[in-house]
Amino acid sequence: MDKLIIEGGVPLEGEIRVSGSKNAALPILMACLLAQGPVELSNVPRLADIHTSLKLLNILGCSCSFEGNRVYSECRNLVPEAPYELVKTMRASVLCLGPLLALLGEARVALPGGCAIGARPVDLHLKALEKMGAEFKLTEGYIKGTCKGRLKGAHITFDFPTVGGTENLLMAASLADGETILENAAREPEVVDLANFLIACGADISGHGTSVITVRGVDSLKGCAYRVMPDRIEAGTYMVAAAITDGELRIMDCPYQELDAVAYKLREMGVWLQEENGYVLVRRENGVLRNVDVTTQPFPGYPTDMQAQLMALMCFGEGAGTVEEKIFENRFMHVLELVRLGADVRLRGRTAMVRGVGKLVGAPVMASDLRASASLVLAGLAAQGATEVQRIYHLDRGYERIEEKLSGVGGRIRRVRA
Numbered sequence: 001m002d003k004l005i006i007e008g009g010v011p012l013e014g015e016i017r018v019s020g021s022k023n024a025a026l027p028i029l030m031a032c033l034l035a036q037g038p039v040e041l042s043n044v045p046r047l048a049d050i051h052t053s054l055k056l057l058n059i060l061g062c063s064c065s066f067e068g069n070r071v072y073s074e075c076r077n078l079v080p081e082a083p084y085e086l087v088k089t090m091r092a093s094v095l096c097l098g099p100l101l102a103l104l105g106e107a108r109v110a111l112p113g114g115c116a117i118g119a120r121p122v123d124l125h126l127k128a129l130e131k132m133g134a135e136f137k138l139t140e141g142y143i144k145g146t147c148k149g150r151l152k153g154a155h156i157t158f159d160f161p162t163v164g165g166t167e168n169l170l171m172a173a174s175l176a177d178g179e180t181i182l183e184n185a186a187r188e189p190e191v192v193d194l195a196n197f198l199i200a201c202g203a204d205i206s207g208h209g210t211s212v213i214t215v216r217g218v219d220s221l222k223g224c225a226y227r228v229m230p231d232r233i234e235a236g237t238y239m240v241a242a243a244i245t246d247g248e249l250r251i252m253d254c255p256y257q258e259l260d261a262v263a264y265k266l267r268e269m270g271v272w273l274q275e276e277n278g279y280v281l282v283r284r285e286n287g288v289l290r291n292v293d294v295t296t297q298p299f300p301g302y303p304t305d306m307q308a309q310l311m312a313l314m315c316f317g318e319g320a321g322t323v324e325e326k327i328f329e330n331r332f333m334h335v336l337e338l339v340r341l342g343a344d345v346r347l348r349g350r351t352a353m354v355r356g357v358g359k360l361v362g363a364p365v366m367a368s369d370l371r372a373s374a375s376l377v378l379a380g381l382a383a384q385g386a387t388e389v390q391r392i393y394h395l396d397r398g399y400e401r402i403e404e405k406l407s408g409v410g411g412r413i414r415r416v417r418a
């Protein structure tokens with residue numbers, strides 16, 4: 001397995017460009033199943049999860065090619081089965097459920113199962129699709145869904161503003177009979193990007209970006225050309241990289257308006273951020289960082305996907321702070337690894353208490369999930385000596401060319417291939 005070797009302690013300086021958003025591209029790729037006619041997507045990041053999605057689309061009967069950062073797709077004879085071999089490697093595969101039911105009236109999608117950051121069930125997706133007339137059976141590890149005729153518009157109130165659930169329903173409702181209203185819908189920018197893609201294909205959607213989305217079903221969707229939004233979590237990770245190494249980064253293609261909650265916390269810690277024409281400049285304000293309290297929330301609150309990175313930064317802040325995780329029940333696997341580097345973090349339930357220690361010292365660490373891996377890379381960039389981050393296939397699922405981008409701004413980081 002590949003690993004990263006990082007020699008820490010170098011302030012990062014220069015320009016770093018943000019790639020297209022993984023979490024926006026994944027549902028948009030699944031939405032390609034709905035389009036009659038060719039789709040051309042640009043700004044698609046070259047990541048393991050995108051390759052998995054393309055494999056899945058090909059298996060489902062949608063022929064796709066990936067050239068540079070463009071995906072070309074065209075669907076012909078769709079097949080309603082997403083096999084376990086693919087779903088087990090990527091939970092977002094469950095996003096083909098809505099499109100398959102809407103188009104074919106049936107779907108067989110392997111049940112995703114647990115993952116490193118908690119149980120993550122899909123009950124809210126299924127409950128909402130049932131309100132639209134679908135019926136589900138769970139047998140032999142598969143979710144088998146059917147509906148008689150087309151899905152029917154419905155009034156759905158989510159128990160929790162689930163991102164994936166909102167996305168599955170947006171896709172299903174776009175081709176349903178009549179109007180669907182989604183209440184307590186997720187407001188994440190990636191949900192908005194999916195809605196905009198569907199609209200570009202001819203869907204009738206309004207209210208996306210708020211917690212009440214209205215979808216009026218149409219007879220068919222056409223192909224289109226669409227540019228995927230930049231990745232706000234990658235951008236936020238590079239903001240922390242500038243602050244943790246006491247350097248200065250110019251972050252290009254930064255979706256700054258989607259990073260309000262992150263920018264707010266970073267400012268509170270003593271990080272200076274300024275948006276200029278198309279980029280964001282980031283550095284410490286006067287060299288000193290102060291620790292803060294943060295709680296993860298659905299958008300527009302502080303994102304769970306930026307929790308581990310902020311914790312790495314807090315190891316270098318003055319005083320104590322807390323990190324409360326409200327979205328996932330088991331998202332603190334980075335804590336023990338940070339402790340291996342010298343961090344002072346104590347866990348009590350879903351809250352981590354972090355006391356700044358001023359310095360970390362490099363050691364071998366093991367990445368356990370995508371954002372945990374990012375926090376270990378950040379910690380390694382600021383630690384004294386060498387940090388070896390093992391199991392970086394997690395990172396390759398979410399950060400395009402990370403070692404190349406970080407070494408481009410002075411980071412001493414290299415990949416050792418297994």
Ligand code: UD1
Pocket residue numbers: 023024026092118119120121122123124125126160161162163164165190304305327328329
């Ligand atoms: C998406 C993102 C992920 C991010 C998360 C929260 C993608 C591919 N992934 O994940 O990076 O961390 O949003 O911002 O876009 N839940 C249920 N039942 C359900 C659905 C969800 O209990 O049917 C629970 C989950 O277990 C979890 C919480 O709700 O605890 C949030 O899940 P959800 O918002 O659906 O996140 P994902 O779409 O899985």
